[in-house]
Amino acid sequence: MTDRAREGDFDFCREIAGRANANLLHAARLLPVPRQEFFFASYAAMRLIDDAVDDDFLMRPAPERDAARGQMLAEIDAWEAQCLGRAEQGPLPEQVQRAMRDTVLASDLGDMPWAGLAAAMRRDVEERDMKDWEDFLSYAEGATVAPATVFIYLLAADPGQTAFRCRLPEAPVTYAADLGIFCYLVHILRDLAKDAERSDRLVTIPQSLLEEAGLEKHRLAEAVRTRDPGIPLLAAALRTKAGGHLKMGRQSLMRLKPLLGTREYFALAGLIRIYETLFERFSADFFEGLAAAPALERSLRADLLNAGAEP
Incomplete structure (x- = not known):
């Protein structure tokens, strides 16, 4: 070519x-x-x-x-x-x-x-059906851990003369799993209203969590629109799950830091910082966080790109 x-x-x-x-x-x-x-x-x-x-x-x-x-x-x-x-x-x-x-x-x-x-x-x-948290984790292994693994791999692999070769001491998926699931859960919180409005088939929340919050999947869009008190309960449960993966993901970041180039680590840490900031924004009033998320995300992206453009 x-x-x-x-x-x-x-x-x-x-x-x-x-x-x-x-x-x-x-x-x-x-x-x-x-x-x-x-x-x-x-x-x-x-x-x-x-x-x-x-x-x-x-x-x-x-x-x-x-x-x-x-x-x-x-x-x-x-x-x-x-x-x-x-x-x-x-x-x-x-x-x-x-x-x-x-x-x-x-x-x-x-x-x-x-x-x-x-x-x-x-x-x-x-x-x-996604019945419980084990079903969710099984689904997330492909839906989010797989692309996260590709990203971790390409950050760390040696491009070489002809092809990329992995140089991590452990398989890339071991570093990617918790980071990927944390980001995915923040996505679910951020997109809850939009996905539920489009179709309940796009809502990847286990039935067990919905039932604990007193919600029904096929009525989730209406529940968001009417500010059903079950929505903040559901959001809190998702945040608790996300928090556990964030804690483990931060350990993965620390393990990766000496293994990545400066720019590669900057890109990864900056990406996770966007999701951490959105995660914290959902910690108080979920509906206020939902309304503020688009502008906040745009600002965080701009900050990342501006910082990355500096020498």
């Missing part, structure tokens, strides 16, 4: 990744070019299948979902095979496939992130 064609593939991946406007995206922009390329290739691949499930399949009426379920599961299988380098045909555009081949598939990242996310997407498509 020419340099221009290669650059075009990564620009294509950046455009897909940019649709989400995620905090992770802003942190990745602080990284050196080789790490950015790895990030945008992998994130675009993950974004495509996640959007196909959440924004397309799960938004259809029940009869359409029933009719299309087998096809959607086959699409997830094909996506996983493409991401693992075992198939050419599938839902990934050729630009993303080439970018993946250039970075991820040449690395020693391994199969875990792709198999994990595929398992979580299958669970969504099959519309399996």
Whole structure:
């Protein structure tokens, strides 16, 4: 490939990744070019299948979902095979496939992130109930720990002359798990109103926590709108769970600090700081925190990028 064609593939991946406007995206922009390329290739691949499930399949009426379920599961299988380098045909555009081949598939990242996310997407498509916290953790292993593992890997791996090679003393997932789950729980708090309004199928909260708060999943959007007293109870339970993962995640950050470059650690610590600040904002009045979160998040992102631009 020419340099221009290669650059075009990564620009294509950046455009897909940019649709989400995620905090992770802003942190990745602080990284050196080789790490950015790895990030945008992998994130675009993950974004495509996640959007196909959440924004397309799960938004259809029940009869359409029933009719299309087998096809959607086959699409997830094909996506996983493409991401693992075992198939050419599938839902990934050729630009993303080439970018993946250039970075991820040449690395020693391994199969875990792709198999994990595929398992979580299958669970969504099959519309399996999330009964308790163990179900949540099982789902989160693919839905959030898998992408977090990719991010930790690309921060720490040695780009080398031809491909990334892991140089962490432990598997990347051991550093990523608690940080990923903490950030995911903050996402759930932040997006509770929006997700419930769109569809209760997008609400990934265990039934046991909803029942403890006196709430019903199919009436969650109404409960948020009417400021049902059960919503702050639910938020407090989620914050308690998140706090435990934050405590362990901070230990992971400390273990990672001597293993990462200065800019890489700055990007990771800055990303976690955004989520910690949002987490603290939800500690008092949840509804006030919900209203304040969008402006606060924009400000935190700007602060991170401005600080990263300084010498």
